[in-house]
Amino acid sequence: MHWKIKATLQKILSFSNLGDVLNHIPSTLNSNYHKNVFKYQFFECVRKFDQISLNLKAKPRTALEIGTGYSIIAPIILFLLGFDKILTIDITNDISFRTFKKQFKEITTNEYISFLEVNSIHDQKTLNEKINFVLASHTLKDVLDYCKIEYKPNYLIEDIAKKHSSFDYIYSQVVFEHIPPNKLKLIFTKMKEWLTDDGYAVHTINFIDHFANPGVFQDKNISEFNFLRFNNKKWNFWSGNNIAYTNRLSYLYYLELCEENNLKVVDFTGENYRKHSPLDLSLIHEEILLEYKKRPKKEDLQKFQRGTILLKKNLS
Ligand SMILES: C[S@@+](CC[C@H](N)C(=O)[O-])C[C@H]1O[C@@H](n2cnc3c(N)ncnc32)[C@H](O)[C@@H]1O
Numbered sequence: 001m002h003w004k005i006k007a008t009l010q011k012i013l014s015f016s017n018l019g020d021v022l023n024h025i026p027s028t029l030n031s032n033y034h035k036n037v038f039k040y041q042f043f044e045c046v047r048k049f050d051q052i053s054l055n056l057k058a059k060p061r062t063a064l065e066i067g068t069g070y071s072i073i074a075p076i077i078l079f080l081l082g083f084d085k086i087l088t089i090d091i092t093n094d095i096s097f098r099t100f101k102k103q104f105k106e107i108t109t110n111e112y113i114s115f116l117e118v119n120s121i122h123d124q125k126t127l128n129e130k131i132n133f134v135l136a137s138h139t140l141k142d143v144l145d146y147c148k149i150e151y152k153p154n155y156l157i158e159d160i161a162k163k164h165s166s167f168d169y170i171y172s173q174v175v176f177e178h179i180p181p182n183k184l185k186l187i188f189t190k191m192k193e194w195l196t197d198d199g200y201a202v203h204t205i206n207f208i209d210h211f212a213n214p215g216v217f218q219d220k221n222i223s224e225f226n227f228l229r230f231n232n233k234k235w236n237f238w239s240g241n242n243i244a245y246t247n248r249l250s251y252l253y254y255l256e257l258c259e260e261n262n263l264k265v266v267d268f269t270g271e272n273y274r275k276h277s278p279l280d281l282s283l284i285h286e287e288i289l290l291e292y293k294k295r296p297k298k299e300d301l302q303k304f305q306r307g308t309i310l311l312k313k314n315l316s
Contacts, residue, residue, distance in 0.1 A: 007238040009217075014241035034102040035106055037103050041173075046081075048171055049078070049169075057121050062087070062166070062169075063169040068095065079147040079149065087167075090153050090154075166194055168199040170202075171202045176205045177246050178246060179247065184249075192263055200310065201263075204307070207305055208305045209223075225302045227248050228302070229284065229285060230285055249291060250302075252294075256294070264314040268307060272304060
């Protein structure tokens with residue numbers, strides 16, 4: 001389907017309060033949806049945590065998740081791994097307890113439990129007690145209270161700053177590409193301020209045009225970097241709404257933000273996880289280059305489809 005049809009539908013939906021929810025429905029129609037969400041959230045959460053060497057036994061540890069989305073699986077996995085407190089924030093309020101129940105029951109599968117046992121600070125008995133409590137809970141509040149998770153939908157960064165001053169672990173999963181540059185700048189400044197001296201931040205960012213994403217509405221005829229063809233005004237016309245917005249920034253922009261904020265990039269891993277079909281460089285709009293402090297090479301803007309950046313406070 002032509003991407004402009006999806007863009008038009010999303011634009012119409014964005015005028016309704018239920019737009020975000022309605023937009024999410026097609027992806028939930030797959031019979032394996034909940035199973036797949038659990039698997040994805042579980043392994044992405046453990047994969048990111050695996051990249052850091054934070055001693056959870058040394059002292060009580062606090063984590064911040066930016067961009068909860070539709071699932072609180074990741075914060076619960078962090079609780080099971082051994083974090084003492086987890087704050088998860090989003091600009092929307094999309095969590096449903098019914099959906100959570102359908103997803104969390106997957107944890108009883110052996111592969112997950114044994115994986116947790118290897119990585120968690122808790123012994124098998126404690127881990128099973130915790131999992132059983134969550135499985136038997138009747139309300140979202142019970143689960144959040146028990147797992148010491150604070151869920152803050154519709155958050156304002158100023159409110160977070162009033163209540164919290166430090167985090168040992170700050171992470172996000174495919175969220176930063178939905179945040180406009182001016183807000184990203186603020187988040188990176190706060191990240192520098194909030195990270196403890198031995199803390200880590202790990203962010204996975206998807207750099208591609210989401211209208212090329214798989215699904216019923218996928219446009220199979222466009223490059224995964226199609227959005228780089230447009231000036232800001234035109235792109236804003238198609239995607240400047242709370243459902244479709246993506247910032248079109250490449251990994252280079254995030255590396256610049258780290259440099260500006262004196263954050264140490266411990267690692268950056270760029271990936272191409274699907275067929276790579278970059279645009280002809282002559283099609284990339286000049287305005288795209290203006291977002292960057294150092295003028296990037298056009299080919300670098302299409303180098304990676306997704307990437308994970310691992311950061312620490314620069315103490316030197
Ligand atoms: C693609 S979803 C990813 C959700 C979740 N992390 C996951 O992996 O399923 C992107 C999420 O980022 C949230 N988001 C967008 N802008 C944000 C911001 N400035 N701060 C926090 N979350 C934001 C959206 O509301 C949405 O829930």
